[in-house]
Amino acid sequence: MDVRRHHSLCASLRSGDGNDADSASPSSTRLIDSRFEKWDVPISDQAPGQVRRWAADLLTRWGAADAVEDAVTVLTELVTNACQAGASRVIVSIEPDAGPNVIEVCVWDDAPGVPQKHEPDLSAERGRGLFMVDALAARWGHHALPLGPGCSGKVVWADLAAHGAGSGDGA
Ligand SMILES: Nc1ncnc2c1ncn2[C@@H]1O[C@H](COP(=O)(O)OP(=O)(O)O)[C@@H](O)[C@H]1O
Ligand SMILES: [Mg+2]
Numbered sequence: 001m002d003v004r005r006h007h008s009l010c011a012s013l014r015s016g017d018g019n020d021a022d023s024a025s026p027s028s029t030r031l032i033d034s035r036f037e038k039w040d041v042p043i044s045d046q047a048p049g050q051v052r053r054w055a056a057d058l059l060t061r062w063g064a065a066d067a068v069e070d071a072v073t074v075l076t077e078l079v080t081n082a083c084q085a086g087a088s089r090v091i092v093s094i095e096p097d098a099g100p101n102v103i104e105v106c107v108w109d110d111a112p113g114v115p116q117k118h119e120p121d122l123s124a125e126r127g128r129g130l131f132m133v134d135a136l137a138a139r140w141g142h143h144a145l146p147l148g149p150g151c152s153g154k155v156v157w158a159d160l161a162a163h164g165a166g167s168g169d170g171a
Pocket of ligand 2: 077080081127128129130
């Protein structure tokens, strides 16, 4: 992760640019000077599936179709975790040019607790999500990120390898 870029991304998550928390449809807002999209996802059982479609569409438009599978898998796990942890607000973001051939995906949530990766127990039904994220991402991590006064939370980020990013229409 390029720390400076990550900081500007965190600032973007904080900023008012973007959808309000009540946005019901999977649209998003793009910052003007960089390819970056975020979405304040309505909390529901549909959230992981909606985020999957949102991410697949964006990455395809950005010419990074080869990254779709890993990105949607990682985002699905992270959004599902945020919802299961009791988040009342979840914001997802994708930055396709986070570094040379690096796509960064982030999930911000306001749930208590932090991600804790366990070694997978093959007989257990749960506990494999972050193990999978760890396997697919070049790097990942999490840190506290308050969005404002009285709006504490954390962001879980993952850097994914991309080879096709940059050849899309930039939309
Ligand atoms: N966004 C999150 N907020 C709070 N706790 C989390 C979050 N993501 C993961 N965790 C914690 O990390 C654990 C491991 O997550 P994971 O590997 O996805 O397994 P599972 O979701 O099946 O329990 C979760 O059980 C939860 O305790
Ligand atoms: Mg999980």
